[in-house]
Amino acid sequence: MLYSLHETGYYGATPLRLAALATREFWSSPLNPARLTDFGRRMFATADLVTNLTRRYRRPEWGIDSVEIEGQTVKVRPQTVWSSPWVKLTHFSRDMTDMRQAGRRAVEPAVLIVAPLSGHYATLLRGTVQAFLQDHEVYITEWENARGVPVMEGRFDFHDYLDHVRDMLRFLGPRAHVVAVCQPGPPVLAAVSLMAQDGEAARPASMTFMGSPIDARHSPTVTNKLAEERPFAWFASNMIYTVPPPYPGMGRRVYPGFVQLYSFMSMNIERHQEAHLRYLQHLMADDGDSADKHLEFYDEYLSVLDLTEEFYLQTVDYVFQRYLLPKGELVHRGRPVDPSQIADVALLTVEGENDDISGIGQTQAAHELCAGLPAELKADYVQPHVGHYGVFNGRRFREEIYPRVRDFIATHESRVHKGVQAA
Structure with missing residues (x-):
């Protein structure tokens, strides 16, 4: 049931994610004369943060060429x-x-x-x-x-x-x-x-x-x-869930990656909140290098497997x-x-x-x-x-x-x- 609820939450956030994407594109467009104003940067930064918090994190690329x-x-x-x-x-x-x-x-x-x-x-x-x-x-x-x-x-x-x-x-x-x-x-x-x-x-x-x-x-x-x-019975009863459709492994019993991720994040929740606040501040200050480092870390950290x-x-x-x-x-x-x-x-x-x-x-x-x-x-x-x-x-x-x-x-x-x- 937990796996299905997790997926329902992801799909339920789709309207918010699409709205954030549209907002981010609008306030980053070179055709928008207000994009470099303080208000424009705040709007872009907020929309970008919401987009990253609600998107699906897939297997990262190696990027080693x-x-x-x-x-x-x-x-x-x-x-x-x-x-x-x-x-x-x-x-x-x-x-x-x-x-x-x-x-x-x-x-x-x-x-x-x-x-x-x-x-x-x-x-x-x-x-x-x-x-x-x-x-x-x-x-x-x-x-x-x-x-x-x-x-x-x-x-x-x-x-x-x-x-x-x-x-x-x-x-x-x-x-x-x-x-x-x-x-x-x-x-x-x-x-x-x-x-x-x-x-x-x-x-x-x-x-x-x-x-x-x-x-x-x-x-x-x-x-x-x-x-x-x-x-041992506690782990078997509380950590294992069934993969829902439409995944190829539907019906398989797994320890979901998101369960471990949420457990680790909850142990240092204040640190993660501060990191995202700094990311928001870097975007508003147009500090692209610092923002990119944040994204690089969280693209890896939030990509999990079962x-x-x-x-x-x-x-x-x-x-x-x-x-x-x-x-x-x-x-x-x-x-x-x-x-x-x-x-x-x-x-x-x-x-x-x-x-x-x-x-x-x-x-x-x-x-x-x-x-x-x-x-x-x-x-x-x-x-x-x-x-x-x-x-x-x-x-x-x-x-x-x-x-x-x-x-x-x-x-x-x-x-x-x-x-x-x-x-």
Whole structure:
């Protein structure tokens, strides 16, 4: 019922939205001599704000068509190289002619960035991708919005997610590098563990976990405490709704993205109100640059996707309530998952000092679980003065975190190549 009410509210606001659009066009038209007056700017700003508050926010574009390498602009073309109904694997292909002009002639390490399936689209990692593109062949998972997947495609749960990660690593071939950002940490570690147990040639050369809840018992945050305080049945009864028509996934039971979005916004409602007030003031003052920055942030922040019922509930159960992976109790399709069997996949963990989503120690827990790894294949880094988002985006990520991840990958790319040559 809640999903239907949400859609009814959106369509009910259509007259207001159309009126705001018409008003915005009128007061921004170069044919309107009053558009630059104080009254005209106020009318335009108010109409623009109403338009943005009532419109539909769809999957954002990547907007990455080039990257600068050694002072040379290198053209970039995103292309889907592998897919299922639930995900597409996007390769950011760099122009080889431009790469040679930049002095890069050798094949650079392939990196699979596993994006979170936790409410936002993979484009939230735009800055992460741009950084990695300077030195790597970058692939990223773009998970589908569950409301867009027909019921006939079947279920998609935690175990399916794990299998998809394995399949994509197999597609990339032997000894790629995998980077898990936030939510994917536990299923990616489980996937690599199973690949190590099976001695798969396609197991990665290194794995990097950034702000991931490997063991959510450490430094519990508000999010962790909510999962602990509420019984599992509460999440099943209050967080799951049915997708209404006309979406392709109508009839599918999901955890709607708008529920999570409203929950996050309600935690910082005053900050969001102040941000929109500043946006209104920037428009009235004709400060286009500041207004554009506001729109860029909220275009991403307000674009959300739905999660399948089974994936969401299993994640709550496995990761945040029963802690199956760190307790050695995770079983995948009848097989126990044992990270201690990982013997040659280098491990790097990255955390933010002020992370209020995945507290300090939650990601570091991977080191204890990977007991079979020698010390020289392990590294840990805690970035001072950053929160959760700063672990994978922003200035400190670009200048302080990424260089460490880049060097770690380069070290173990070289290690693997030497091992192959020796063999």
